Amino acid sequence: MKTQGKAFKYPDNVDTDVIIPARYLNTPDAKELALHCMEDIDKDFVKAVRVGDVMVAGHNFGCGSSREHAPLVIKTCGVGCVIAKSFARIFYRNAINIGLPILECEEAADEIAAGHEVAVDFDSGIITDLTASKSYKAQPFPPFIQSIIKSGGLLKSLKEGERND
Amino acid sequence: MGMTMTQKILAAHAGLDRVEAGQLINAKLDVVLGNDITTPVAVNEFKKAGFDKVFDKDRVAIVLDHFVPNKDIKAAEQSKTCREFACAHCVSHFYDVGKMGIEHxxxxxxGVxxxxxxxxGADSHTCxxxxLGAFSTGVGSTDMAAGMATGMAWFKVPSAIKFNLTGKLPPNCSGKDVILTIIGMIGVDGALYKSMEFTGDGVASLSMDDRLCICNMAIEAGAKNGIFPVDEKTVAYMNGRCEREPVVYEADADAVYERVINIDLSSIVPTVACPHLPENTHPARELGHIRIDQVVIGSCTNGRMEDMEAAYKILRGKTVADGVRCIIIPGTMQxxxxxxxxxxxxxxxxxxxVVSTPTCGPCLGGYMGILAAGERCVxxxxxxxxGRMGHVDSEVYLASPHTAAASALTGYITEYKEV
Structure with a gap:
């Protein structure tokens, strides 16, 4: 899996309440929810984002609520990958389960500037800042998690498991 | 090398003699939980994947608590989805309006x-x-769907931080001040991916409501779970209440902890977390004259009987300050x-x-106490x-029921002093 696009830069502790405010959670409809992605900290995000763009953030991205709506709206907006210094654990789990590519890379998260063109090879974990001509290597996932991602999410991997039993 | 209490529970549920931090395991689940926001997404995933039955109708719990009684038409549709799913699968622990309470x-x-x-549980405060001495953690809707279908979940075995509690809390403090102090100390990602294991002589002096409150906010330090040892108080609480036989696990004497933090409970002071992170804590008495517009006493953190009792002792015979809306939300119908x-x-x-029926409502900015621009709430x-409780330019100060009730009377953030 690969993605290429513009970087949107965010600080430490981006919480699920700003990714998708709870006032909109009276619907499970991803497309409707995605209209409000990030609006409380970046009201122009939804208008500016294009398919393949990447989010670059600090520590503890996705902290707070367990709402799966958070990775879901980011994915629905077209974001190809979230790169952060670290992820809050429920967000990390949810992103894998729903198939939103995420990578932990401290150096890339520090150095990539907003608006830079970034290419990500999700399989190898290579992140390239094309604007600055610099590459970074992110921690790869353990094989067990890679198998969930390759199946297209947790439930699909469970169904595959059932068929192989 | 011994195991922590959490690791022992996980090993037993994975059918293994021992596990170690970092190991990936598949564990048997005793309860799978969801609410009116997360269950509809799980139901959709469950159906889409082609599952047609839940693994055990007595081990799935669905609680309508975030937006009920339904706040609007869309919320009503979500409740309906939950209700129909619970009915179709004969879910025995389905809690609708009249029976419901805030899930945690x-x-x-x-006794579920x-x-x-x-x-x-598909709610972050499942921790x-x-x-009660259980391993319990928040997940998303897809995990809930998978858990409902298979009765299993994968986990990465966590390492742990040990909190060695000594002494006894001052009378104007509660579990809330303990957990806010800890989060202030280690930060909102201070226990990321880890267990917070509370132990030591001081545990005995903490009530069950204090312990539930402390574990509730483990997620606010990034933790996977918080856990207390089972003692006489736990046993007395569970006796005649729990529908299944409790199983008691203890950490090994040589269990490995990443860090040990000593907390003297007698040194805890009324603590407030200022906007906009739970780690931004200060002693209430050092905050100066911060004027407030609203007080909320309730939630899965502090909507229990002792919290109501604290509010009562402070508010009885007094009057809420002019210009302050004081909203009290008991956590369950009981x-x-x-x-x-x-x-x-x-x-x-x-x-x-004002007193409302149980709801998560204002805590997550759903309804029942939304803040306007520039407003402040304790x-x-x-x-x-x-934006947690409303407008992005509103502010929430987190505090104990004592501090919240005392502040409701003065109209500014106030430390409660026993009289």
Whole structure:
């Protein structure tokens, strides 16, 4: 899996309440929810984002609520990958389960500037800042998690498991 | 090398003699939980994947608590989805309006969760049940769907931080001040991916409500779970209440911890987390004159009987300050009923507060106490992120029921002093 696009830069502790405010959670409809992605900290995000763009953030991205709506709206907006210094654990789990590519890379998260063109090879974990001509290597996932991602999410991997039993 | 209490519970549920931090395991689940926001997404995933039955109708719990009684048409549709799913699968622990409570106040109260359990819930505050000596953690809707279908979940075995508690809390402090102090100390990602294991001589002095409150906010330090040892108080609480036999696990004497933090409970002071992170803590008395517009006493963190009792003792015979809206939300119908029986309800009304039926409502900015731009609230809830309780330019200060009630009377953030 690969993605290429513009970087949107965010600080430490981006919480699920700003990714998708709870006032909109009276619907499970991803497309409707995605209209409000990030609006409380970046009201122009939804208008500016294009398919393949990447989010670059600090520590503890996705902290707070367990709402799966958070990775879901980011994915629905077209974001190809979230790169952060670290992820809050429920967000990390949810992103894998729903198939939103995420990578932990401290150096890339520090150095990539907003608006830079970034290419990500999700399989190898290579992140390239094309604007600055610099590459970074992110921690790869353990094989067990890679198998969930390759199946297209947790439930699909469970169904595959059932068929192989 | 020994195992922590959490690791022992996980090993037992994975059918293994031992596990170690970092190991990936597949564990059997005792309870799978969801609410009216997360369950509809799980139901959709469950159906889409082609599952047609739940693994055990007695081990799935669905609680309508975030937006009920339904706040609008869309919320009503979500409740309906939950109701129809629960009915179709004969889910025995389905809690609708009239029976419901805030999930993490309700499940321990009703004895649905017990010591030694392995529990997942599609709500981040599922970590609350560690107070009973269970492993319990928040997950998303897809995990809930998978858990409902298979009765299993994968986990990465966590390492742990040990909190060695000594001494006894001052009378104007509660579990909330303990957990806010800890989060202030280690930060909102201070326990990321880890267990917070509470132990030491000081545990005995903490009530079950204190312990439930402390474990509830483990997620606010990034933790996977919080957990207390099972002692006489836990056993007395569970006795005659839990529907399944409790199983008691203890950490090995040589268990490995990443870090040990000593907390002297007698040194805890009334603590407030200022906007916009739970780690931004200060002693209430050092905050100066911060004027407030609203007080909320309730939530899965502080909507239990002792919280209502603290509010009653402070508010009875007094009047809420002019310009302050004081909203009190008992966590379950049983707690609400007890508030009526003990005369708290009348005392709250006489003080100028309003009392609602159980709901998560204002805590997550859903309804029942939304803030306008520039408004400030002292809340016994668990998060004070930007826009959490309403407008992005509003502010939430997290505090104990003592501090919240005392502040309601003065109109500014106030440390409660026993008289």
């Amino acid at each position: 106040a309700l499940l321990p109260e009703q 969760v017990t010591a030694g359990d392995c529990i997942i 609350t049940y560690g107070a 707690i609400l009923r007890e508030c009526v029986e003990r005369g708290y309800y009348t005392a709250f009304i006489d003080a100028g507060a 809340a016994t809830t668990n998060r004070n992120f930007v």
